[in-house]
Amino acid sequence: MSVDVPARSAVASPPALTKDRPLTRPRPSRATGRRRLGPGRPVRYGWAVGPVLLFALWAAGSAAGLLDPRALPAPWTVAATAGDLIADGRLQNHLLTSARRALLGLLFGVAAGVLLALVSGLSRVGEALVDGPVQIKRAIPSLALIPLLILWFGIGESMKVITIALGVFVPVYIHTHNGLRAIDNRYVELAETVRLGRTAFVRQVVLPGALPGFLLGMRFAVTAAWLALAVVEQVNATSGIGYMMELARTYGQTDVILVGLVVYGLLGLVSDGLVRLVERRTLTWRRTLAG
Amino acid sequence: MASHPGRLSPAVVRIEDLVRSFDGRRVLDGLRLTIHDGEFVALLGRSGSGKSTLLRALARLDHDVRGDGLLTAPDNVSVVFQDARLLPWKRLLENVVLGLDTPDAQERGRAALAEVGLAGRERAWPVELSGGEQQRVSLARSLVREPRLLLADEPFGALDALTRIRMHALLRTLCARHRPAVLLVTHDVDEAIALADRVVVLEEGRIAADLTVDLPGAHRTGGPDHARLRARLLAHLGVDLTGHEPDGGSGDETADGPRGEYEPAHERVRDTEEIPA
Numbered sequence: 001m002s003v004d005v006p007a008r009s010a011v012a013s014p015p016a017l018t019k020d021r022p023l024t025r026p027r028p029s030r031a032t033g034r035r036r037l038g039p040g041r042p043v044r045y046g047w048a049v050g051p052v053l054l055f056a057l058w059a060a061g062s063a064a065g066l067l068d069p070r071a072l073p074a075p076w077t078v079a080a081t082a083g084d085l086i087a088d089g090r091l092q093n094h095l096l097t098s099a100r101r102a103l104l105g106l107l108f109g110v111a112a113g114v115l116l117a118l119v120s121g122l123s124r125v126g127e128a129l130v131d132g133p134v135q136i137k138r139a140i141p142s143l144a145l146i147p148l149l150i151l152w153f154g155i156g157e158s159m160k161v162i163t164i165a166l167g168v169f170v171p172v173y174i175h176t177h178n179g180l181r182a183i184d185n186r187y188v189e190l191a192e193t194v195r196l197g198r199t200a201f202v203r204q205v206v207l208p209g210a211l212p213g214f215l216l217g218m219r220f221a222v223t224a225a226w227l228a229l230a231v232v233e234q235v236n237a238t239s240g241i242g243y244m245m246e247l248a249r250t251y252g253q254t255d256v257i258l259v260g261l262v263v264y265g266l267l268g269l270v271s272d273g274l275v276r277l278v279e280r281r282t283l284t285w286r287r288t289l290a291g
Numbered sequence: 292m293a294s295h296p297g298r299l300s301p302a303v304v305r306i307e308d309l310v311r312s313f314d315g316r317r318v319l320d321g322l323r324l325t326i327h328d329g330e331f332v333a334l335l336g337r338s339g340s341g342k343s344t345l346l347r348a349l350a351r352l353d354h355d356v357r358g359d360g361l362l363t364a365p366d367n368v369s370v371v372f373q374d375a376r377l378l379p380w381k382r383l384l385e386n387v388v389l390g391l392d393t394p395d396a397q398e399r400g401r402a403a404l405a406e407v408g409l410a411g412r413e414r415a416w417p418v419e420l421s422g423g424e425q426q427r428v429s430l431a432r433s434l435v436r437e438p439r440l441l442l443a444d445e446p447f448g449a450l451d452a453l454t455r456i457r458m459h460a461l462l463r464t465l466c467a468r469h470r471p472a473v474l475l476v477t478h479d480v481d482e483a484i485a486l487a488d489r490v491v492v493l494e495e496g497r498i499a500a501d502l503t504v505d506l507p508g509a510h511r512t513g514g515p516d517h518a519r520l521r522a523r524l525l526a527h528l529g530v531d532l533t534g535h536e537p538d539g540g541s542g543d544e545t546a547d548g549p550r551g552e553y554e555p556a557h558e559r560v561r562d563t564e565e566i567p568a
Contacts, residue, residue, distance in 0.1 A: 285381075
């Protein structure tokens with residue numbers, strides 16, 4: 001204390017500085033505390049505000065005749081077209097074909113991704129064999145392989161499923177492999193001290209530890225599946241949502257194209273929601289405190 | 292602790308001329324140590340003195356470490372780490388019985404959880420527990436295996452002071468009941484005195500001091516004998532109380548022997564003497 005006082009007064013005492021004092025006097029009303037730097041409390045249904053506003057603008061623009069119906073038909077036109085397509089069964093048929101392709105591609109892609117991730121994640125030899133080629137494959141966009149795949153497999157269903165699977169397996173492999181490699185070394189030591197065998201170690205420590213990585217990979221994989229689907233269906237197809245949209249383009253049916261886009265959007269949302277549901281169910285051990 | 296085991300009880304750990312090197316630096320350098328059945332030994336040492344290396348050697352976790360010497364330790368060793376190291380994706384009971392495949396494993400796991408005061412929490416997830424509770428689960432996981440040797444690597448280092456005192460009492464109770472030999476690595480002199488039958492000080496890869504704690508329970512946390520022992524151990528760790536404590540009390544504590552012995556020991560004192568009661 002006795003050391004502090006002279007030092008402090010030497011700094012604070014010049015009269016010129018004390019003149020500035022009024023700046024620090026308390027401000028009225030609003031400034032009750034320090035200004036908040038974080039974004040503040042969440043807005044209720046905040047996620048819906050943007051989309052609803054956009055939709056309202058679209059509807060208002062169509063009603064006022066500001067939007068050319070050939071470029072962007074009114075929402076109710078799109079809804080009516082969707083109704084017609086469902087009534088004559090075309091939408092369901094196309095949707096079924098598309099869903100089948102996506103699911104098959106996803107199935108093969110996920111299986112390949114997990115299998116390769118296990119081979120390269122659980123042994124050094126496996127990693128040396130597998131990881132390099134996968135990284136090279138990753139550098140080539142899956143969709144750039146389409147010409148080659150058409151030459152190899154023709155333009156039938158197998159080419160489409162393989163293209164989707166190739167797009168799917170990369171994110172599954174990357175994230176699962178990462179999950180396997182990131183298993184904390186402390187858990188490995190623990191497994192050694194309680195003398196877990198190799199199989200028990202993989203089953204009780206490695207696989208559950210890699211599960212969050214795998215599920216993250218799944219979310220990317222689902223997105224990749226729909227992306228590849230949209231592309232292959234517009235390249236060479238005689239059925240499917242993408243074919244329906246491509247056909248509508250040649251006849252200038254913007255409303256049908258919009259129906260296709262809405263369906264793609266819904267598929268993406270629903271499938272991502274499904275993966276997240278699985279995540280919540282299987283990763284309860286992480287979420288208990290978050291509620 | 293119960294009565295101090297005499298020199299006649301069989302040795303659980305026998306270490307002779309143990310050498311462990313990292314990058315050419317000898318972390319353990321001709322270390323000798325014997326631990327007897329049911330004996331509670333605290334291992335003190337400054338950071339870098341080789342405490343953890345010794346413990347890892349005993350736990351057989353030191354793969355790829357260059358070394359030499361004789362080391363015999365039982366197969367049935369349990370380790371308590373500084374972090375509780377529970378698998379977050381397993382419920383408490385599954386964590387306790389991890390790797391235990393006897394038919395009565397579940398039953399024993401429940402009993403072990405009850406012993407550490409966590410009965411009824413078998414199905415809880417590790418994230419739901421406080422740090423002290425997690426460390427109690429880790430104790431249960433170690434003791435459910437009825438180890439002959441319990442290795443503990445600063446198990447209470449990450450806990451707050453109050454929890455630590457409670458954990459000391461729990462560990463003493465559990466060890467008195469299960470009677471494993473214990474090697475407790477710590478940097479806390481008070482913890483060592485409070486818990487151990489014997490305190491060894493590791494310095495530059497060797498045992499620099501080996502003192503028997505022959506204090507009755509109440510004197511383990513205070514009193515002149517405690518203070519004397521504490522000062523000696525601190526001196527071995529390079530902390531000279533006489534220089535910094537203004538009150539006369541601690542000056543007395545080191546006045547019972549030639550000064551030189553309590554300086555940071557450059558000459559390696561290997562004393563096995565008893566502390567005068």
